[in-house]
Amino acid sequence: MNTAQLAVFMAAVLFTLSSHALSPEAEEGKSFFATCDVCHNQSNNPALGPPMWGVQRRYRKNTNSPEEFLNKMVSFVKAPTLEAAIHDEALAQLGLMPPMALPDEFLRKIVTYILEEQFPPPCDHWKMAVNKAKEKGDMAHAQKDQRQLNRFCN
Ligand code: HEC
Structure with missing residues (x-):
């Protein structure tokens, strides 16, 4: 193996070690995530929504299973209410999120992606x-x- 081949090989090894496998459902959800990222992208200035990194952490802390995470987030996104909202900081700064009237099946895929992704x-x-x-x-x-x-x- 020459140096160039070794470099390619090492890059492949590092990629495999660092890549994080998503379930097929999450992969599908990822392809629709732009619907949420419009507002939740952490680079938006001014911010239009809280970065998903923090949203995911809060939902992980406030739920006891992946199923509860999924149900709680899907029902919030369809019909946000002050009572159901747990992101106090974002709520105080940006106000309640507008409802996203999307079919459940579609939302569950997006939320499965949010559950599994390792956001930076x-x-x-x-x-x-x-x-x-x-x-x-x-x-x-x-x-x-x-x-x-x-x-x-x-
Ligand atoms: C028009 C902008 C906008 C879009 C589009 C948007 N959000 Fe939000 N989102 C917000 C804002 C603003 C907040 C912070 C206020 C709040 O918590 O209600 C928020 C908060 C949230 C929260 C935290 C709610 C809590 O418990 O306080 C979740 C979960 C969430 N969004 C999921 C999503 C998902 C999933 C999508 C895509 C299907 C999405 N959002 C699309 C603006 C948006």
Whole structure:
């Protein structure tokens, strides 16, 4: 094996080690995820929705099984209510999410993707949020997002 071949081989090994296999249903859901990413993309400035990284963490903490995660998220997305919302921070800043009247089968695939994906930490979003909070003089918020940056983005 020459150096170039070795490099290709190593890249393939690293890719295999780092890639994260999604179930077929999640793969399908991923192809529709743009419907949500329009607002939930962490690079949006200004933010139109909370980055999925944090949404997924909150739903994992607040549910006891993948099935409960799925049901809770699907029912929220179809008909968001203040009572059902658990993302207090996003709610306070952006208001309640508009309902997405999509067929259940379609939503379940998207949410299966959100359940399984390993989203990268939203570092661009936090950087932007720190600056915005500082501009507004909201030091508590700036410090909170700075801590997230220090913890996950170095
Ligand atoms: C028009 C913009 C927009 C679109 C499109 C959108 N969202 Fe949201 N989403 C928001 C906003 C704003 C919030 C934060 C307020 C809230 O929690 O209701 C949010 C919050 C959420 C939450 C957290 C709810 C909670 O418990 O507080 C989930 C889950 C979610 N979105 C899922 C989705 C999924 C899945 C899709 C695609 C099918 C989607 N969203 C499409 C704007 C959007």
